[in-house]
Amino acid sequence: MEKKVYELKVDPELRDLIPPLSEEEHRMLEDSILRDGCDTPLTVWDGTIVDGHNRYDICVRHNIPFAYEERHFEDRDAAVFWMLEHQLARRNLNSYQRSLLALRFEPMLKKVAKDKQGKRNDLDTNFRTNLSGSSTSYSAEKMAELAGVSPTTIKKVKRLEKEADEETKKQLRKGDTSIHKAYTEIMNKEHEGETRVCERCQQEKPFSDFRLPSNRKEVRPICKECEAKAKQAAKEAEIAASLPVPPEISGIGIKDGQTAHISLGLPDDPAMFEQMIALLQHAQDAYIASFKSTIAQYRPSMISEDHTNMIVEMIDNIANDTEEILNTHLKEVAE
Ligand SMILES: [Zn+2]
Known part of the structure; x- marks a missing residue:
């Protein structure tokens, strides 16, 4: 042309x-x-x-x-x-x-x-x-x-x-602020003065203390602080899991990655009670260590009041179960 x-x-x-x-x-x-x-x-x-x-x-x-x-x-x-x-x-x-x-x-x-x-x-x-x-x-x-x-x-x-105000729109056009950031500001403004209760720490906190997920309308049920703590705990559990297994100790052994009791057959002697208590202490330490690393896997999206109650119930049962073991044993030796 x-x-x-x-x-x-x-x-x-x-x-x-x-x-x-x-x-x-x-x-x-x-x-x-x-x-x-x-x-x-x-x-x-x-x-x-x-x-x-x-x-x-x-x-x-x-x-x-x-x-x-x-x-x-x-x-x-x-x-x-x-x-x-x-x-x-x-x-x-x-x-x-x-x-x-x-x-x-x-x-x-x-x-x-x-x-x-x-x-x-x-x-x-x-x-x-x-x-x-x-x-x-x-x-x-x-x-x-x-x-x-x-x-x-x-x-x-x-x-x-x-x-959004004109200044924000200008920043968005120039790429000086992100869409998610500007949107979060608008949402925080809209919910100014509102509070919600964190599902984890149960504390009432301002709306802006909860993260706005980029792909969901609802804010997260747990506060930013608890999210950070959960993230840190998960990191610590990962480090703990990467450490070498503890050396074998008297009375407690590690078998297939699990702690196992070793029958020592302590002599029937009053002085041996100290040994027996040490064995119980080992059992308790092993339990606490394993409980700690397991509980670190309790991640934000799994956390709910029902789930937490289930764990608390398990903890309560441990005391009952161990006491029952003790009582059964006392009954057996008395016969
Ligand atoms: Zn919280």
């Missing part, structure tokens, strides 16, 4: 679909066009620009010739889809900007989802629609797919657009 300064139609609604170039990006584009001319043809649908609004603007202003290519679309929605997809593929945007761009598909995606029982059209084929679930979850998934982020990120960005 011959390069000329063509007169093309600008549809403001289509133009404003695309986030504007940053000052620097715009300056770089202008410099390059002034230096080398306009190499990339614009894309036009029925006389209206669908790609190259910035190039058109610069070329017309400086009277620089350009080429354009015609593209056919079934309807306006199809043209809009193409424009957004094209921008996402080409522009160097961060996940916040990509999510914002993808969110502009939402009304159209919802419409596509609603029409899903109807005829297949170009959009259906373009997006390989294999529809299931609600139109809301469908559009969130599709937007996530287009932006290359998770559906949760799309939902967070949608909320940030509604509720």
Whole structure:
């Protein structure tokens, strides 16, 4: 196509679909066009620009010739889809900007989802629609797919657009803060003054003392402090498990990684009681050590009041069971 300064139609609604170039990006584009001319043809649908609004603007202003290519679309929605997809593929945007761009598909995606029982059209084929679930979850998934982020990120960005202040939005665009961080701040603000009881330490703490999982709506049931403690305990258990097994001690041996009692046959002598108590002490130490390393495996997601009660019941039973062993023995020797 011959390069000329063509007169093309600008549809403001289509133009404003695309986030504007940053000052620097715009300056770089202008410099390059002034230096080398306009190499990339614009894309036009029925006389209206669908790609190259910035190039058109610069070329017309400086009277620089350009080429354009015609593209056919079934309807306006199809043209809009193409424009957004094209921008996402080409522009160097961060996940916040990509999510914002993808969110502009939402009304159209919802419409596509609603029409899903109807005829297949170009959009259906373009997006390989294999529809299931609600139109809301469908559009969130599709937007996530287009932006290359998770559906949760799309939902967070949608909320940030509604509720975050301009300064935060600016930081998000520049990549100076993360989506998760900005979202957490909004959630903390919304729940300011609220408290909840930690399932682990049972203490009432402010909302902001609980971590917001990135993939769940609900905050975690245990506080940040308890989470850190559980993590530390798990680390210690790992270290303990990696240590060499303790050397054999009199009366207690290690067999297949388990402690085993060794029958010593102590002589029936009052002075031997001290030996017997030492044996009991070994048994107790071994039990405590094994209890400690096992309890360290009681991880945050397993922890609940019911589970803790089960453990407490087991501890209570130990005292009863051992006492019963003692009483049975006393009865046996008395006979
Ligand atoms: Zn706690």
